[in-house]
Amino acid sequence: MSNVITDKDGVKRYLITLHVNGDEHTILVKGNTTLTNALRDQLDLTGTKRGCELGDCGSCTVLFDGRPINSCMKLAVEAEGHDIVTIEGVAANGELDAIQQSMINHAAVQCGYCTPGMVLSAKALLTRNPHPTEPEVREAIAGNLCRCTGYVHIVEAVLAASRGDLIPDDAKHTMAGGAK
Amino acid sequence: MYMPDYEYHAPGNLAEACALLGELGGKVTVLAGGSDVLHKMKIGSLAPDHLVSLKNLKELREIRYEQGRGVVIGALVTHDGIYRSQLLQEHFLSLPMAAHTMANTQITNIGTIGGNIVNGSPLADLPPILVALGASVKLVGRSGERVLPLEEFIVGPGKTVIAQDEILTEIVIPDQATTGSTYKKFGLRKSGALAVVSVAAAVTVEGGTITDARIVLGAVAPVPLRAKSAEASLKGKKVSDAAIEEAAAAAAADSRPISDLRGSDEYRRELVRVFTKRALRKAIDEGHV
Numbered sequence: 227m228s229n230v231i232t233d234k235d236g237v238k239r240y241l242i243t244l245h246v247n248g249d250e251h252t253i254l255v256k257g258n259t260t261l262t263n264a265l266r267d268q269l270d271l272t273g274t275k276r277g278c279e280l281g282d283c284g285s286c287t288v289l290f291d292g293r294p295i296n297s298c299m300k301l302a303v304e305a306e307g308h309d310i311v312t313i314e315g316v317a318a319n320g321e322l323d324a325i326q327q328s329m330i331n332h333a334a335v336q337c338g339y340c341t342p343g344m345v346l347s348a349k350a351l352l353t354r355n356p357h358p359t360e361p362e363v364r365e366a367i368a369g370n371l372c373r374c375t376g377y378v379h380i381v382e383a384v385l386a387a388s389r390g391d392l393i394p395d396d397a398k399h400t401m402a403g404g405a406k
Numbered sequence: 407m408y409m410p411d412y413e414y415h416a417p418g419n420l421a422e423a424c425a426l427l428g429e430l431g432g433k434v435t436v437l438a439g440g441s442d443v444l445h446k447m448k449i450g451s452l453a454p455d456h457l458v459s460l461k462n463l464k465e466l467r468e469i470r471y472e473q474g475r476g477v478v479i480g481a482l483v484t485h486d487g488i489y490r491s492q493l494l495q496e497h498f499l500s501l502p503m504a505a506h507t508m509a510n511t512q513i514t515n516i517g518t519i520g521g522n523i524v525n526g527s528p529l530a531d532l533p534p535i536l537v538a539l540g541a542s543v544k545l546v547g548r549s550g551e552r553v554l555p556l557e558e559f560i561v562g563p564g565k566t567v568i569a570q571d572e573i574l575t576e577i578v579i580p581d582q583a584t585t586g587s588t589y590k591k592f593g594l595r596k597s598g599a600l601a602v603v604s605v606a607a608a609v610t611v612e613g614g615t616i617t618d619a620r621i622v623l624g625a626v627a628p629v630p631l632r633a634k635s636a637e638a639s640l641k642g643k644k645v646s647d648a649a650i651e652e653a654a655a656a657a658a659a660d661s662r663p664i665s666d667l668r669g670s671d672e673y674r675r676e677l678v679r680v681f682t683k684r685a686l687r688k689a690i691d692e693g694h695v
């Protein structure tokens with residue numbers, strides 16, 4: 227952190243480089259800028275949501291060196307040199323990740339506010355443990371509060387993604403229901 | 407939710423960090439993971455002039471075994487790091503299990519063992535089991551280092567004996583004769599809940615007789631509290647339901663709970679009795695340390 231600008235009130239701003247979704251971004255932040263705010267307000271990565279801003283709800287979840295953290299509880303200046311993945315970095319080559327597709331298939335998204343964090347927590351889980359049990363899925367998303375779905379469809383979606391079962395539910399109904 | 411302005415510092419090594427902490431004037435706060443510090447700054451209960459980050463002190467992120475000393479845990483090891491440590495699982499499984507009762511994944515990946523201790527909260531989950539296991543802490547300052555029992559380090563809610571220029575670098579759990587230990591926490595939800603009451607127990611059982619016992623109560627006193635009369639009641643006794651019941655009742659009497667939004671003092675005292683009983687049973691029956 228060699229580049230520091232001090233304003234007339236003595237407040238310092240630091241030129242930092244963040245590695246986000248495989249890209250390097252050099253931005254100017256204050257010492258008290260949270261990672262959430264740097265991502266949203268400076269990099270326009272608004273998929274990372276601001277919810278409680280106190281570490282409880284998980285809507286600001288990002289992957290930090292592959293591990294889920296609440297970005298509202300991390301200073302941007304502390305994120306330099308770490309590999310950050312936001313929800314915008316999950317789909318590759320224009321194709322949704324299996325977890326994202328599965329969330330759609332299982333109607334696991336209602337208002338959607340919890341969804342980016344939910345997907346990233348699930349992504350971290352499946353990367354470490356490709357075939358989790360239901361309790362393992364529930365534990366992995368325990369820090370992601372959802373006020374809409376009741377979690378059942380979300381858990382089903384993650385388990386289906388882990389099985390590689392990505393046939394949409396309505397397609398299954400058509401197959402089961404025959405030629406209706 | 408915004409935080410007050412402060413000057414941010416990230417010293418390159420331990421010596422630099424101690425020197426800086428000693429030199430800086432005004433209100434100075436050390437930053438480890440930040441899960442308590444950011445929380446306090448956001449709710450307005452902390453407004454430092456300087457924040458000194460420990461992020462460059464990479465050597466404080468390790469866990470190792472040292473012959474003759476025991477397991478040495480760097481202060482910057484995260485709760486998730488404690489939970490996943492093979493070494494700790496082999497030597498002191500009750501510590502990873504305690505780390506597993508904490509917060510949620512997104513916080514256990516941020517919060518550190520050092521922060522959990524220096525924050526000094528009576529509700530913190532790691533100090534009770536660490537005190538039960540006889541852990542000590544190493545503090546490094548400008549003019550040298552000192553080692554003291556964790557039990558003497560935390561002196562009140564949010565209060566420890568750390569000096570302004572000192573950094574907690576290591577937590578050491580000594581080799582010991584303990585045959586079983588455990589940490590039992592009662593929270594209001596399965597995940598992400600702070601302790602209403604917690605009980606840590608470490609016992610030594612030889613040929614069916616309890617030769618040593620340490621019982622530490624969390625969230626029912628200004629500091630993690632040794633239930634001394636409960637401990638004394640067990641020593642020299644044969645393992646039996648009656649001995650455990652008696653110790654549990656003594657622990658309840660030893661506790662000094664308050665009433666707050668998570669439970670009344672009466673309720674907490676009863677929880678101490680029940681959880682002491684369960685903790686002792688588990689420590690005696692499962693026989694892992």
Ligand SMILES: Cc1cc2nc3c(=O)[nH]c(=O)nc-3n(C[C@H](O)[C@H](O)[C@H](O)COP(=O)(O)OP(=O)(O)OC[C@H]3O[C@@H](n4cnc5c(N)ncnc54)[C@H](O)[C@@H]3O)c2cc1C
Nearest residue numbers: 281436438439440441442443509517518521522530531574
């Ligand atoms: C949503 C949420 C849930 C939580 N749930 C739990 C829970 O279930 N159980 C629990 O016990 N805690 C819980 N906590 C509290 C917190 O996560 C822990 O206390 C954590 O261990 C703090 O570590 P940290 O590295 O984040 O500390 P920081 O916030 O960085 O620091 C905490 C304090 O310790 C000082 N400090 C830190 N490291 C050192 C050091 N090496 N030397 C000197 N001083 C130091 C700091 O100056 C500060 O005063 C929760 C917090 C949040 C936000």
Ligand code: FES
Nearest residue numbers: 277278279284298
């Ligand atoms: S906004 Fe970060 S945890 Fe709620």
Ligand code: FES
Nearest residue numbers: 336337372373374
């Ligand atoms: S879909 Fe609305 S909070 Fe989860």
